[in-house]
Amino acid sequence: MTRTELPALVAALQTALPDGTVLTDGPDLDRYAHDDAEWADWAPPAAVVLATGLDDVVATVRAAAEHGAPVVPRGAGTGLSGGANAVAGAVVLSLERMTRIREVNVDERYAVVEAGVLNDDLRRHVAAHGLWYPPDPASQAISTIGGNVATNAGGLCCVKYGVTRDYVLGMTVVLADGSVARLGRTTAKGVTGYDLTGLMVGSEGTLGVVVDVTLKLRPLAGREDRAVVGWFGSLPDAGNAVAAVSAAGIVPAALELIDSTCLRAVADWQGWTLPEGAAALLLAKVDEPGAAGEALADRVAALFEGAGGTHVERAFTPDETDRLFLARRLAYPALERLGPVLTEDVCVPRGAVPAMLGRIESIAREADVVIANIAHAGDGNLHPLIIAPEGDDAAKARAKVAFDRIVDECRALGGTVTGEHGVGLLKLPGAAAELSPVVLAMHRAVKDALDPHGLLNPGKAFPGAPLPG
Numbered sequence: 001m002t003r004t005e006l007p008a009l010v011a012a013l014q015t016a017l018p019d020g021t022v023l024t025d026g027p028d029l030d031r032y033a034h035d036d037a038e039w040a041d042w043a044p045p046a047a048v049v050l051a052t053g054l055d056d057v058v059a060t061v062r063a064a065a066e067h068g069a070p071v072v073p074r075g076a077g078t079g080l081s082g083g084a085n086a087v088a089g090a091v092v093l094s095l096e097r098m099t100r101i102r103e104v105n106v107d108e109r110y111a112v113v114e115a116g117v118l119n120d121d122l123r124r125h126v127a128a129h130g131l132w133y134p135p136d137p138a139s140q141a142i143s144t145i146g147g148n149v150a151t152n153a154g155g156l157c158c159v160k161y162g163v164t165r166d167y168v169l170g171m172t173v174v175l176a177d178g179s180v181a182r183l184g185r186t187t188a189k190g191v192t193g194y195d196l197t198g199l200m201v202g203s204e205g206t207l208g209v210v211v212d213v214t215l216k217l218r219p220l221a222g223r224e225d226r227a228v229v230g231w232f233g234s235l236p237d238a239g240n241a242v243a244a245v246s247a248a249g250i251v252p253a254a255l256e257l258i259d260s261t262c263l264r265a266v267a268d269w270q271g272w273t274l275p276e277g278a279a280a281l282l283l284a285k286v287d288e289p290g291a292a293g294e295a296l297a298d299r300v301a302a303l304f305e306g307a308g309g310t311h312v313e314r315a316f317t318p319d320e321t322d323r324l325f326l327a328r329r330l331a332y333p334a335l336e337r338l339g340p341v342l343t344e345d346v347c348v349p350r351g352a353v354p355a356m357l358g359r360i361e362s363i364a365r366e367a368d369v370v371i372a373n374i375a376h377a378g379d380g381n382l383h384p385l386i387i388a389p390e391g392d393d394a395a396k397a398r399a400k401v402a403f404d405r406i407v408d409e410c411r412a413l414g415g416t417v418t419g420e421h422g423v424g425l426l427k428l429p430g431a432a433a434e435l436s437p438v439v440l441a442m443h444r445a446v447k448d449a450l451d452p453h454g455l456l457n458p459g460k461a462f463p464g465a466p467l468p469g
């Protein structure tokens with residue numbers, strides 16, 4: 001879009017949408033211009049729309065299509081890959097005001113929710129009906145269901161209970177021309193036609209705008225949480241414990257790793273005192289009820305000790321266990337307080353976790369950067385967090401070298417370049433290395449079929465995605 005066309009676009013949006021839903025002031029545009037991936041490129045959009053319902057989403061997409069303007073769908077902007085970053089002249093379409101939970105069907109165990117509902121709000125709401133929505137990204141208090149669906153978010157309990165995709169039965173989606181598609185089903189099973197619901201999950205806002213989602217739920221009852229906590233003298237030792245748990249055929253309800261850099265950052269921030277002197281902490285949860293759960297927790301503790309774990313403790317007090325799991329959830333924001341964080345999201349086979357952790361340590365030494373580690377270790381999904389002090393351009397350049405080397409090493413170990421955060425912008429080079437020309441051509445064919453003018457979240461999700469103009 002040229003500069004002279006922008007006023008026409010903004011006027012069309014203001015005519016088509018209710019008062020107070022179209023933002024055009026500079027500070028508002030900046031606020032909605034990017035997600036939490038500080039290192040990815042972005043530009044101020046032409047306008048931000050705070051949609052309040054399906055009609056607003058349709059009106060926005062139609063107005064943008066008529067003016068040839070890109071649309072960048074947005075939930076809460078907690079993404080870590082630049083997926084919600086605006087391009088110049090775009091309309092950022094925020095779903096954050098669409099927070100209605102329309103239905104909870106207790107007998108059929110599903111809920112229908114608008115895209116802007118926060119993950120935690122859904123969890124609390126359905127718990128009152130005796131139901132449980134498992135996918136629990138560490139951002140569950142601040143990220144939206146629409147964003148979770150668009151990124152196919154993972155989380156802590158996904159090692160046992162699966163990722164967002166496993167819970168999406170259907171959705172209402174607005175396509176690039178403004179038409180409305182109702183996809184999927186509410187039944188437990190159903191295979192009518194292509195799995196277009198599945199196609200939309202993880203499509204990062206490039207194929208349609210998710211307006212509401214029908215989500216499968218599980219019964220809340222029947223689980224009893226028990227924790228096993230172990231400290232390790234080195235990261236690879238902790239990795240060996242993860243590989244041993246997997247090799248023993250145990251599927252814990254969570255198996256998370258936090259290194260001492262993260263723990264110190266959380267403890268300093270929250271004023272907590274934590275044991276010193278260990279390189280990493282593993283937090284396992286098992287949730288089988290009764291004697292089976294007791295026995296499983298014992299086996300996990302023995303495997304931790306066998307891998308060199310020190311201070312391995314079973315059934316820590318519930319308060320202490322909650323505090324350590326909270327430390328895991330707070331690790332990312334705690335590190336962000338130390339300086340800009342470049343977040344990795346590689347996923348390797350579980351058996352390769354020790355080798356990958358060792359390679360990350362070597363990369364940190366060789367590139368002379370600080371790399372902290374948090375991980376959904378039970379899934380092999382590692383988040384090396386590369387920290388560069390504010391304003392230190394040389395450190396920033398070294399961080400980028402480390403980022404690329406981690407991706408290369410992950411691929412050499414049979415891994416994939418993003419486990420849960422999505423390709424967005426940051427992982428475009430990694431995805432180019434991972435996806436074959438045939439597979440990239442399939443991506444392009446799907447995109448061209450559903451969004452022939454390349455207006456929905458241009459340039460994201462796969463290398464070669466069309467850019468505006």
Ligand SMILES: Cc1cc2nc3c(=O)[nH]c(=O)nc-3n(C[C@H](O)[C@H](O)[C@H](O)COP(=O)(O)OP(=O)(O)OC[C@H]3O[C@@H](n4cnc5c(N)ncnc54)[C@H](O)[C@@H]3O)c2cc1C
Pocket residue numbers: 035036072073074075076077078079080082083084095115136137138139142143144145146147148149150151152153154155156204205206208209210211329332333420421457460
């Ligand atoms: C502290 C912290 C911890 C995190 N932990 C995890 C974790 O454990 N697991 C995990 O998977 N992620 C995690 N993340 C990343 C992030 O929270 C997830 O990617 C989340 O799913 C993004 O949701 P959001 O509402 O913020 O979406 P946004 O960041 O606003 O958008 C993310 C992507 O989805 C698209 N999008 C958003 N809403 C829609 C919609 N309605 N229709 C179509 N497209 C849409 C956007 O265009 C963009 O491509 C974490 C982030 C932070 C800051």
